[in-house]
Amino acid sequence: MSLDHDERYSRQILFRGIGVEGQKRLASARVAVVGCGATGSAVSALLARAGVGTIRIVDRDYVEPSNLQRQTLFDEVDARESLPKAIAAARRVAAFNSQIVVEPEVADLTPENIESLLEGAQLILDGTDNFETRYLVNDYAVKADVPWIYAAAVGGYGATLNVVPGTTACLACIFPDLPTGMVETCETAGVLNPAVNLVASIEAAEALKFLVGATENIRRTLLSWDVWTNEHAEIQAGKPRADCRACGEHDFIHLEGKGRPHITLCGRNSVQIHERHRPVDFGEMSERLKPHGAVRHNGFVLKFWREPYEMTLFSDGRAIIKGTTDTGVARSLYARFVGS
Numbered sequence: 001m002s003l004d005h006d007e008r009y010s011r012q013i014l015f016r017g018i019g020v021e022g023q024k025r026l027a028s029a030r031v032a033v034v035g036c037g038a039t040g041s042a043v044s045a046l047l048a049r050a051g052v053g054t055i056r057i058v059d060r061d062y063v064e065p066s067n068l069q070r071q072t073l074f075d076e077v078d079a080r081e082s083l084p085k086a087i088a089a090a091r092r093v094a095a096f097n098s099q100i101v102v103e104p105e106v107a108d109l110t111p112e113n114i115e116s117l118l119e120g121a122q123l124i125l126d127g128t129d130n131f132e133t134r135y136l137v138n139d140y141a142v143k144a145d146v147p148w149i150y151a152a153a154v155g156g157y158g159a160t161l162n163v164v165p166g167t168t169a170c171l172a173c174i175f176p177d178l179p180t181g182m183v184e185t186c187e188t189a190g191v192l193n194p195a196v197n198l199v200a201s202i203e204a205a206e207a208l209k210f211l212v213g214a215t216e217n218i219r220r221t222l223l224s225w226d227v228w229t230n231e232h233a234e235i236q237a238g239k240p241r242a243d244c245r246a247c248g249e250h251d252f253i254h255l256e257g258k259g260r261p262h263i264t265l266c267g268r269n270s271v272q273i274h275e276r277h278r279p280v281d282f283g284e285m286s287e288r289l290k291p292h293g294a295v296r297h298n299g300f301v302l303k304f305w306r307e308p309y310e311m312t313l314f315s316d317g318r319a320i321i322k323g324t325t326d327t328g329v330a331r332s333l334y335a336r337f338v339g340s
């Protein structure tokens with residue numbers, strides 16, 4: 001079945017801010033979504049339905065049952081199979097819009113791969129759950145002069161900010177340093193799906209404005225909203241600060257990868273290991289692990305259970321070890337069973 005392009009997008013073409021010309025611009029647009037959890041799912045789905053021509057989805061994680069409450073691109077089968085989120089997202093989008101291209105990338109965004117993963121994107125959308133990655137994206141965006149949209153949700157609260165390098169304040173202008181001390185995460189405070197969808201909707205609307213060139217309508221504030229308490233605020237984002245480490249001084253510490261720790265994922269008790277960079281043969285690895293615990297694999301991931309740990313191994317050698325937040329424990333488990 002081939003759907004008529006104009007018919008599919010007719011309600012959006014009727015909208016004055018988009019029109020025929022805007023729809024054409026969307027069709028030729030190329031964006032990257034970094035992280036495909038709850039906000040990443042929602043923003044990817046909205047932009048895919050709106051007809052954004054190419055969407056690269058970068059995600060390091062796999063689908064689990066606890067994701068289904070808010071991560072709208074995934075279903076129970078994806079969770080049972082532990083499908084990588086980028087792969088599951090691409091499949092789901094293809095089912096409702098086969099006329100656009102989704103490029104799934106099962107990878108952790110790092111200083112080493114960020115250029116190749118985000119190259120060519122005219123806009124970067126935040127779907128991550130952690131500040132390390134956001135500061136990395138901010139450094140890249142400022143250096144490469146590519147706009148990006150920050151979006152975050154935790155508890156009943158969501159916040160979003162447009163960053164247009166050279167024109168508006170960047171993330172580091174507003175928050176010069178990574179938050180320290182106790183930071184609420186989805187793991188400690190939970191998260192409501194309307195909070196996620198609120199910020200993802202605003203993020204998608206701002207993305208549409210960028211992509212059709214409606215620059216005069218682009219919001220220039222840090223917007224926050226708590227859907228539970230009804231508290232909301234807008235802070236002027238203003239101009240880039242001359243003394244900003246990223247915009248002003250061009251000191252891209254995150255892009256240089258200084259002091260990057262092992263990453264503990266949001267949403268569960270787990271550690272990611274990505275020290276080994278050679279492909280894993282899942283068949284061979286399965287045989288090797290069988291005597292030591294339960295093991296199962298599909299084309300994308302291998303899962304290995306050894307109480308109290310659960311290891312998920314990706315084909316590039318990266319692993320997520322669940323059941324600990326101790327990087328030493330995770331590393332030794334990996335070295336023992338996968339090899340170094």
Ligand SMILES: [Zn+2]
Nearest residue numbers: 170173244247
């Ligand atoms: Zn700045």
